Amino acid sequence: MTKRIRAAIVGATGYTGAELARLLLGHPNVELTVLVGASKAGQPVERVLPSLAGIVRGEVEAFDADRIASRADVAFCGLPHGASAPIVKELRARGVIVFDLSADFRLVDRAVHREWYGDDHAPELAKSAVYGMPELHRDALRTADLVAVPGCYPTATILPLAPLFAKGLVEEGPVIVDAKSGVSGAGRAPSERTHFSETTEGFRAYKIAGAHRHTPEIEQEISRVGARDVRIVFTPHLVPMTRGILSTSYLRVKPGVDAARCTAEARAFFEGSPSVFVHDAGACPDTLWVRGSNRAHVSYALDARTGFVIAQGAIDNLVKGASGQALQCMNVRFGLPEGTGLAMPAAWP
Amino acid sequence: MTKRIRAAIVGATGYTGAELARLLLGHPNVELTVLVGASKAGQPVERVLPSLAGIVRGEVEAFDADRIASRADVAFCGLPHGASAPIVKELRARGVIVFDLSADFRLVDRAVHREWYGDDHAPELAKSAVYGMPELHRDALRTADLVAVPGCYPTATILPLAPLFAKGLVEEGPVIVDAKSGVSGAGRAPSERTHFSETTEGFRAYKIAGAHRHTPEIEQEISRVGARDVRIVFTPHLVPMTRGILSTSYLRVKPGVDAARCTAEARAFFEGSPSVFVHDAGACPDTLWVRGSNRAHVSYALDARTGFVIAQGAIDNLVKGASGQALQCMNVRFGLPEGTGLAMPAAWP
Amino acid sequence: MTKRIRAAIVGATGYTGAELARLLLGHPNVELTVLVGASKAGQPVERVLPSLAGIVRGEVEAFDADRIASRADVAFCGLPHGASAPIVKELRARGVIVFDLSADFRLVDRAVHREWYGDDHAPELAKSAVYGMPELHRDALRTADLVAVPGCYPTATILPLAPLFAKGLVEEGPVIVDAKSGVSGAGRAPSERTHFSETTEGFRAYKIAGAHRHTPEIEQEISRVGARDVRIVFTPHLVPMTRGILSTSYLRVKPGVDAARCTAEARAFFEGSPSVFVHDAGACPDTLWVRGSNRAHVSYALDARTGFVIAQGAIDNLVKGASGQALQCMNVRFGLPEGTGLAMPAAWP
Amino acid sequence: MTKRIRAAIVGATGYTGAELARLLLGHPNVELTVLVGASKAGQPVERVLPSLAGIVRGEVEAFDADRIASRADVAFCGLPHGASAPIVKELRARGVIVFDLSADFRLVDRAVHREWYGDDHAPELAKSAVYGMPELHRDALRTADLVAVPGCYPTATILPLAPLFAKGLVEEGPVIVDAKSGVSGAGRAPSERTHFSETTEGFRAYKIAGAHRHTPEIEQEISRVGARDVRIVFTPHLVPMTRGILSTSYLRVKPGVDAARCTAEARAFFEGSPSVFVHDAGACPDTLWVRGSNRAHVSYALDARTGFVIAQGAIDNLVKGASGQALQCMNVRFGLPEGTGLAMPAAWP
Structure with missing residues (x-):
């Protein structure tokens, strides 16, 4: 049996964070171990994400790269662009595999990135990022330690x-x-x-x-x-x-x-x-x-x-346009069937 | 003072009909005299159009060209294409000025009309129709007795x-x-x-x-x-x-x-x-x-x-894309200021 | 013909303010002369209330009791409770008839008011206020100079x-x-x-x-x-x-x-x-x-x-629960037919 | 490991049917084998339930009690009241365990049932039904072969x-x-x-x-x-x-x-x-x-x-008020942990 992947969510209190939590909780090979949300650190998870009431106990945590590295193999970062790069840097420095949902690492040509975003917080790290769309980059994703999950x-x-x-x-x-x-x-x-x-x-x-x-x-x-x-x-x-x-x-x-x-x-x-x-x-x-x-x-x-x-x-x-696609990339990265934990159809209507 | 224009609505039970009623009731120069709705003839207006409860008494009527001609100077027709042309023909034959909200008279080239609609119920009448967009056809509308109000x-x-x-x-x-x-x-x-x-x-x-x-x-x-x-x-x-x-x-x-x-x-x-x-x-x-x-x-x-x-x-x-535009055309046709009864801003939010 | 009533809106940039503007613009006996919105003073009306673009020119103004008194016979105040009372006081001191949409003057028993709101900014003035529901207080409203328009x-x-x-x-x-x-x-x-x-x-x-x-x-x-x-x-x-x-x-x-x-x-x-x-x-x-x-x-x-x-x-x-009811009170106060400018049915659907 | 439960949905083309399909597809102990929808029999599943496009192949079937009994251990019936009882009778006669989402078997006092529904298609069968709310009837559900799933x-x-x-x-x-x-x-x-x-x-x-x-x-x-x-x-x-x-x-x-x-x-x-x-x-x-x-x-x-x-x-x-509760009952009936396949939190927002 596949070994459990321990996962952290950084930026857990936004919508992509909530959706990551929902999907990770339903993934058979993942254990969700850390929920980080800077602005709401210390608050009960069920107050911040009411859909998790009675499901996830405990509190939202402040960011601490060492604690995350000790408790998680992978981190999903759902932060605004600009705020994400420094966090990702710290996590990568500690060997955590990162699926980053921000725009910080998506553009290969960093001049283009600077033109549209006005900054570049981690140009070196950007070189190692793989664009996280399995349908186009499946092979590169198998060994990627930093995945730039596409925009919606x-x-x-x-x-x-x-x-x-x-x-x-x-x-x-x-x-x-x-x-x-x-x-x-x-x-x-x-x-x-x-x-x-x-x-x-x-x-x-x-x-x-x-x-x-x-x-x-x-x-x-x-x-x-x-x-x-x-x-x-x-x-x-x-x-x-x-x-x-x-x-x-x-x-x-x-x-x-x-x-x-x-x-x-x-x-x-x-x-x-x-x-x-x-x-x-x-x-x-x-x-x-x-x-x-x-x-x-x-x-x-x-x-x-x-x-x-x-x-x-x-x-x-929020799913194929963000959090679900991030998990799909994780599946590819860890050699799991690409649709693991992602097979459920839409809740229609 | 401008003389009252007596108005009939044919097809009063649909949404453009309801909107025509709302606007005609608020128009200072119009008296709404007839509400025709074939499928709901004989039912109280307030049951068919609940927004008119307590405002318009009486019943929805069946179509009767003679009765309309005796009680109305103008008719607004909010019928499906194909169903409208024969009705309009009868009304025009009795001298009623018609503002038709269907597609039956909008296309000048009747070959194009037949290509898209598969029929042409009143090719002769179509020649006299003016496309009811005052911003483009203001002059022609001043004397038009049949106005083909544009689609939305x-x-x-x-x-x-x-x-x-x-x-x-x-x-x-x-x-x-x-x-x-x-x-x-x-x-x-x-x-x-x-x-x-x-x-x-x-x-x-x-x-x-x-x-x-x-x-x-x-x-x-x-x-x-x-x-x-x-x-x-x-x-x-x-x-x-x-x-x-x-x-x-x-x-x-x-x-x-x-x-x-x-x-x-x-x-x-x-x-x-x-x-x-x-x-x-x-x-x-x-x-x-x-x-x-x-x-x-x-x-x-x-x-x-x-x-x-x-x-x-x-x-x-329903307004500028249908019923309001029809009234705007009526204003032009009767020499009233174009915005009469149509000046109120949006109910925002 | 009835003489024009010059009207000001204080707190014009919120939803009840926008609705007051819509209704006052459509009222045949009213001239809307002033739009006051403290936080957006100096901005073009059409930017603040986009539904008025092309209809009302000019800028939102800061509050100035003297200027209002010189340009308006009546003021409609759509301010939060607590903020309204001092403004109303100033306007009343200058003889402006006030229709106040806040909660400041609704409760007759001021002890009850203090119990629920924690303050009472104008206890004396409150004595003269009439609860603005014409169906219950029609007679008192005919001579009221301060009307406390009910909550929704x-x-x-x-x-x-x-x-x-x-x-x-x-x-x-x-x-x-x-x-x-x-x-x-x-x-x-x-x-x-x-x-x-x-x-x-x-x-x-x-x-x-x-x-x-x-x-x-x-x-x-x-x-x-x-x-x-x-x-x-x-x-x-x-x-x-x-x-x-x-x-x-x-x-x-x-x-x-x-x-x-x-x-x-x-x-x-x-x-x-x-x-x-x-x-x-x-x-x-x-x-x-x-x-x-x-x-x-x-x-x-x-x-x-x-x-x-x-x-x-x-x-x-926003209408019978706020701005429309305020106008209904104004009609009663000025001896106009109670439904003047308020007769239009709902925009259904 | 728990043996697979083969499940049929009768009335698969309505909303509770669609939701049953979604949940059964995600249940680790269930194999969804039959989708019955009388009015749409013969149509591709993906046309009838577009959320299943690319997930469930094949066609919606007509009702055939024998075929269901040969291919399913349990049947979930999402039919209107009155229509359900005869179907359930046929399925029960063939030993299929039934979770019925209609109102046909919910009321214990059949005189009350007749008073509210005007009929009673299966009074004998009704005696064996257990009201399908595990929080109130958990013990009885462990051996129930006919479960009357509550209304929403x-x-x-x-x-x-x-x-x-x-x-x-x-x-x-x-x-x-x-x-x-x-x-x-x-x-x-x-x-x-x-x-x-x-x-x-x-x-x-x-x-x-x-x-x-x-x-x-x-x-x-x-x-x-x-x-x-x-x-x-x-x-x-x-x-x-x-x-x-x-x-x-x-x-x-x-x-x-x-x-x-x-x-x-x-x-x-x-x-x-x-x-x-x-x-x-x-x-x-x-x-x-x-x-x-x-x-x-x-x-x-x-x-x-x-x-x-x-x-x-x-x-x-549609979930705790219908299809999810039906699965919850199935879990209880088959000795599975009550929340199996039902643990995912809300898709918020």
Whole structure:
């Protein structure tokens, strides 16, 4: 039998932290040993994460790299960018394998990172990071000790686009990515932007026209898989729901390419990937169908009147877009079946 | 003082009918005299439209063209396409001025109408119809006796695009229109697609890749104003909220055109239009800001990295996208100030 | 023709302020002259209240009693309790007629006020205040220069209960009041309690067992109308929607009293009250039916198995539960028809 | 190692069926072998239950008792009342152990059943049924071959009330039960009552004053545990959310009983029950804290001003209120730890 993996969550009091706790508690090979949450250290876990009342006893702890290293083999870090890098550095220095959900290590080109984030707290460490999308980096992840888990928008966008670029089906030119996210992606800190009364029954875009920091991450991975420099027009929107991202991309395909071809290539590309389901051509996946699960639904349609392919990807931003994907990477890293602890379907409806 | 306009609503029991009733009751120059709803004829109004309890007495009536002609100067028809044309024919034959909210008379090229709708119940009558968007057809509306009130998606999409095409700022090629609608646009008939438990907390596209019948309507008006043949890629989505449409369009603009220029042209274009507000460049209008009002919020941003302009339009689909716009047309037709009875801001939040 | 009433809103940047602006702009006898919002003074109105973009120009102002007195006949104050009293004092000293939406002047027994609020900023002034529910205090309101507009829960609860107590139909003993409110009642300030992701798809009670400050207000009015001391068990709940309150009360009625009797008495009681609609016995009003309107829906049912009457009241908390009721009081005060500017039905759905 | 239990779901295409599939797929001792859904027999599972796309292959089957008996040890029946009894009869006749989620076997007194349901399709079989609430009937469930899984409202209501009645803390007289449910409790069939646009942003009661069929079920269990005849006033409400029930009960307690005493008794009562969490006195559980989990949160508060105790229970209606509770019963029946496959916390937020 597989040996237990002892796991710590750093940044356990936010939404990705709560979701990590839920998933780690259900994972058959993991023992959740530490919950760190700086701002709420000393408070009972059940007060901070009410869904754990009666399930996890004890208190949220302050960060202490030595204590974590002594009690955990792996750490999942769900901290804001900038705050994560120094913490990760300390954990890596003590040999803890880190799955980092922040943006600090995702961009390979550190000049691009500095351009979009204005800083670079750990350029050396960044070199060793592997982008944590098993469907694209499975081999590298098997030996990775620092995994940069992708952003939620990139996951929903890259998955449907990757097979088309990998096979060279796409014409030159920018890709339009019109993405829509549930509100949990904005995190747990209250703000006007996420105040219930000004969020429900409304719909709006935000950080448009090159302002959203997930842009370079999507471009990096699509360019890599397409072996050419790809630019995207990225427009995120806020949907009045808690979880879910639908990414709708528009791209010109080469002559003769139709939705059936895209679908077939995607099915081949994701062969053996337990988290991705490719719908029949023309289908429209609903984020509700993946809510609470680590699944990605992908589909393709051809607008015959204009020659554009519409590529859609639907995920739960907190699971396949964050915490679930982190566990999926852990499974790959530890030689477990990739879907271990992640097989449950969505809680539908 | 302006003489009272006696108004009938045909199809009063659906959502656009309910909204027509609300707006007509608040209009200072209108007397609402008849509520027709075939399937619920004989039922008390307050049972069929519970928001009118204590406000409108009496019963929903069956359709009777003669009775309507004797009691109403104008009729607002909120019927499904195909069902509307024969009704409108009867009313027009009796001299009733008709504001038709169906799709039956919107398309000027009846071959295109037949292609998308499979029939044409009143090709002769269609010739006399004026497309009911005052911002584009104000003069023709002053004498129109049959007004084809636009669809909700076309309204949200055409308004931001029209000024750019009118001024020749747009490059050749298809326009990507990624639109998102609240659920009330699907009407009052229950269906799996609009069942609460499968609609809330989910987000999905539908009728994509040239399948949605609002496509030719948008193309007709943009092509007309742009004086060239424009094709769109149109992707509607369903947002888990009742009211509101946000239409996000992507278009390549001519060299040197930026968001400030688009904004300035739009402000000039909508000078004197009481229902349209053009935001400063880069703003992101929220459908919540127009909920319950006849207002359209429009904005422009330039993605400098790719040269695409993102043009957004936000409306309430039941008001500016349907019933409110119908009243706005009535105001123009009767020489009233265009915003009469339509001035109230959104009920925010 | 009635002379224009010049109106100021103090506390214009919160939700009741926004709703006051919407309603005052639509009132035929009012001119909205001043918008005061201390924390956002100097900002453009359209930035602070986006629904007013293109409708109200100018800036939010700082509070200045002299300036208000010179430009307004009446002031509507939508400030937190404690903050309101000193402001009202200044305005009253300058002869401005005040409709105060805070709790500062609602309780007649100032000892009770101090017990629940811990202070009393204007005990003298409080003596002159009239409780602003026209259905109960119409005559006193005709000459009131300071109106204490009721809380939202009290409005939804008192309206259905008052006729039963007025007619002596109720047995001795406490009344159970189980009330449910939309989130806008919590105001505009972001908080964990009203953060979208922790509010939607959840339902909970709060401030139960005598902790909610609307308790004494309900008891005061019911005791007054019933001419005896009535205690209530009050349990407020938060509903994942923006607007609306449903108050469900349970009370033992005297032998022989049934729902038909309650309904008949209520219809007699509310004769001539344009804002209250009494449903047939056994009906269940929906808050959606009054959303955005100044209407209250009331109904009664008898649980024959136990002898309890279930009395329900449904309102929009921001309209009949706050800003609309304030205008209704103003209409009474100025001798206008009570429903002036408040006649529009709910924006349903 | 425990031998695999082969399980069939009859009525797999509704919401409780979908939830059963989700939970059974995640249960370590169960093999899901048959999905029966009469109206959708022959359709691919992934079309009928889109959350199972890529997880469960094959088709939904028609009902065939022999085939089920040959392939399943247990059957979970999620059919409407009346439709369930004949099916259960056939399955029991073939030795299949049945967990029935309908109301057909819940009421012990069949005269009461006939009074509320108008029929009794299997009076003999009903005698052998055990009410499927492990917290109250654990011993009887160990040998039960027919389990009548409780309704959702009864589960949320009985759990907080049972300890108080078991200990004799409650005064004579009816108990007020004001309950609020998410919309999924109304099932999957579209209807006006559950149409999105008329459900979201609204709140209403329904089937009040003795009209809801869960009333006798609650009375049966409370009377049994309290060893006296208890009547309830039961008022269900519809909350604009998919999942969750909060039941708020009001009861007079004996002199000297306070919330701390109620809390202590409940903690003793639920000792060893893995699904129930008793909050500290005065807490207000949120349905969001249990969404997607088999957990029940319970709490007590005393309204010192009136002597009423407010007892609250929060569950997910589809899990602890239906499918999860059915599995919990199966665990008890098969000697498995009661929480097997049901330990995962809520997917919060």
